[in-house]
Each structure stands twice: as C-alpha cells, then as structure tokens.
Amino acid sequence: MAQRYQEFLDAGVRIVAVSVDAPERQAAMVAKLDLPFALLSDPGGDGLLQALDAYDPVERNGIGRPGVFVVAPDGAEAYRQVGRDFADRITEDELLAAARELDLPPTKQPPLTPGRPEPGPQAMPVDALLPYCRGARFAAKAMGMRHPQARDDADRYVAQMDRYRDAVRALRERLGG
Amino acid sequence: MGMVAPKRRSTGASVAEGVDGRPTRAVTGASASEWMEARPGGGARIFNDEMLVSPGGGAKADWTTGPYRLTLGRRPTPGSSAVAVPAFTLPDQGGRLWSLADHLDAGVVIVTLRGDW
Numbered sequence: 001m002a003q004r005y006q007e008f009l010d011a012g013v014r015i016v017a018v019s020v021d022a023p024e025r026q027a028a029m030v031a032k033l034d035l036p037f038a039l040l041s042d043p044g045g046d047g048l049l050q051a052l053d054a055y056d057p058v059e060r061n062g063i064g065r066p067g068v069f070v071v072a073p074d075g076a077e078a079y080r081q082v083g084r085d086f087a088d089r090i091t092e093d094e095l096l097a098a099a100r101e102l103d104l105p106p107t108k109q110p111p112l113t114p115g116r117p118e119p120g121p122q123a124m125p126v127d128a129l130l131p132y133c134r135g136a137r138f139a140a141k142a143m144g145m146r147h148p149q150a151r152d153d154a155d156r157y158v159a160q161m162d163r164y165r166d167a168v169r170a171l172r173e174r175l176g177g
Numbered sequence: 178m179g180m181v182a183p184k185r186r187s188t189g190a191s192v193a194e195g196v197d198g199r200p201t202r203a204v205t206g207a208s209a210s211e212w213m214e215a216r217p218g219g220g221a222r223i224f225n226d227e228m229l230v231s232p233g234g235g236a237k238a239d240w241t242t243g244p245y246r247l248t249l250g251r252r253p254t255p256g257s258s259a260v261a262v263p264a265f266t267l268p269d270q271g272g273r274l275w276s277l278a279d280h281l282d283a284g285v286v287i288v289t290l291r292g293d294w
Binding site (some may be wrong): 001008011012013014015016017018019020021023025026028029030038039040041042046048049051052054060063064065066067068069070071072073074075076077078086095099104109111112113114115117119120122123124125 | 264275280
C-alpha cells in the first residue's frame with residue numbers, strides 16, 4: 001500500500017492505519033517501513049476498532065483485526081474487508097478498484113507528524129522481513145499441498161507473501177539497504 | 178465466473194452473486210446475522226466469525242470442501258441506507274490528534290492492523 005500510495009492519492013483517497021499500539025511504537029513502524037501515511041493509536045480499541053468490528057479482545061489481551069474500510073467524503077462506508085489473520089488481506093488492485101468507484105478528484109497527503117520512535121520488544125527488524133516472508137511462503141505452500149481443500153487459501157497466502165517480499169525488497173532499495 | 182449486479186435483500190444487505198449462483202462478495206452494511214436472515218434455510222453460515230457460503234448455496238452443502246468467504250464489501254446501491262463510519266479522533270504517531278472529519282475533503286481508506294509489534 002505504501003509503495004502504491006500515489007495511486008491511492010490519484011484516486012482521491014488518503015490512507016490512515018490504526019492499531020492498539022502507543023504512538024511511540026507507531027512512530028517506529030512509520031520510520032522502519034518508510035510509511036507515507038499516519039498510524040493512529042487506539043489502545044483498547046474503544047476509539048474505533050471495536051466500532052468497526054475490527055478488534056479481537058482475546059488475543060494478546062486485545063489487538064486489532066486486519067481490515068480495510070473505504071470511507072466516502074459523506075462519511076459512508078463504501079467498502080470493507082476484515083480478514084481472519086494477519087495475512088488475510090485483499091490486494092492493492094482490489095482496494096484501488098474500490099477506491100476508484102468513488103470517482104473522486106486526486107488529493108494530497110498532508111505532512112506527517114514526526115514522532116519519537118520506540119519499537120516494541122517484538123518488532124521485527126527490516127533485515128528479518130525477507131527470511132520471514134520466505135519461511136511463511138514455504139509453510140503455506142506445504143500446507144496447501146497436504147490439504148487440497150485448503151489449496152486455494154494457501155495459494156492466496158503464497159501470493160500475499162510474494163507481494164510482501166517484493167514490497168520489502170523495494171523498501172530496502174529505497175532505504176539504501 | 179461472471180458477475181451480475183448486486184441484489185438487494187430485505188434486510189438491506191445485498192450480495193453480488195456469480196452467474197452460477199455462487200456468492201462471492203457480500204455488501205457490508207449488513208452484519209453477519211443480518212446476512213444470515215437474508216438467506217433463510219441455509220446456504221450460508223458463520224464460522225470463526227466469517228460468513229461462509231457453499232458453492233451451491235444449498236442447505237446440504239459440503240462446508241469442508243467449498244466455503245467462500247464473504248468479507249469483501251461494496252457500497253450499498255443508491256437509495257439504500259449506507260452505513261456511516263463512526264466519527265473518531267485518535268492520536269497519530271507523533272501524538273497529534275487525527276480526526277476523520279478533518280479528512281473528509283477526500284475519501285479515506287482506514288487500514289486496521291493487529292498491532293502489538
């Protein structure tokens with residue numbers, strides 16, 4: 001999404017992301033992934049995540065559920081997808097198609113607020129992201145082969161990991177790594 | 178599989194169905210329970226908080242071999258009651274308050290993340 005952010009702006013939509021983490025951790029994520037959009041903090045999920053039904057109160061004492069919601073300028077929800085797990089996301093092409101259906105003029109991203117990055121103890125360094133994607137891809141491929149009824153799901157996951165891998169490679173190039 | 182225009186359901190939910198009758202996309206604006214009400218007699222069920230439909234859409238469907246997730250949504254058709262996203266204000270990565278209302282001069286994509294990283 002970050003890689004193709006200009007396409008979203010050209011479609012007249014801005015992106016904002018929300019999780020339960022504190023602003024300092026969000027700032028660390030913005031810095032690490034060179035994100036062009038804001039990350040909002042909703043600890044406990046009662047600011048937004050719960051209202052969107054995108055909050056799991058059980059796992060890790062409460063975390064968000066991965067999802068996307070396209071909001072039209074009149075405040076109406078134009079599109080939503082809430083995934084089952086961290087890798088269950090629609091593609092950028094699907095999301096862009098939903099955004100373009102709003103038929104809006106291009107927009108711009110306001111400057112981001114600088115933060116004071118403090119990564120959490122579980123934060124994965126950029127250098128670990130590529131092997132992580134490779135391992136997740138390999139495991140999904142194997143599970144799809146073992147369980148034919150899950151093959152379609154596994155193939156989608158593999159494709160997702162390929163997109164993540166490409167995004168990480170592009171990020172490393174951008175950061176000069 | 179071709180697609181046809183979304184069908185309105187009595188609950189306000191609408192569903193885009195493939196030409197073979199296999200639902201592939203659900204209009205949100207309807208909760209899972211609303212969607213179930215719109216399909217009395219089966220054809221869909223909720224599993225792990227996901228709406229699943231059988232390829233044939235019938236009550237005798239084999240849920241283990243062909244469930245299709247219905248989490249993708251489309252904007253309700255004109256004239257239907259659109260679902261408003263709640264107004265919200267949350268701190269951004271720099272601690273500055275970010276309000277949805279301030280950004281509705283354009284469209285907004287809200288991405289929800291698991292967090293705890």
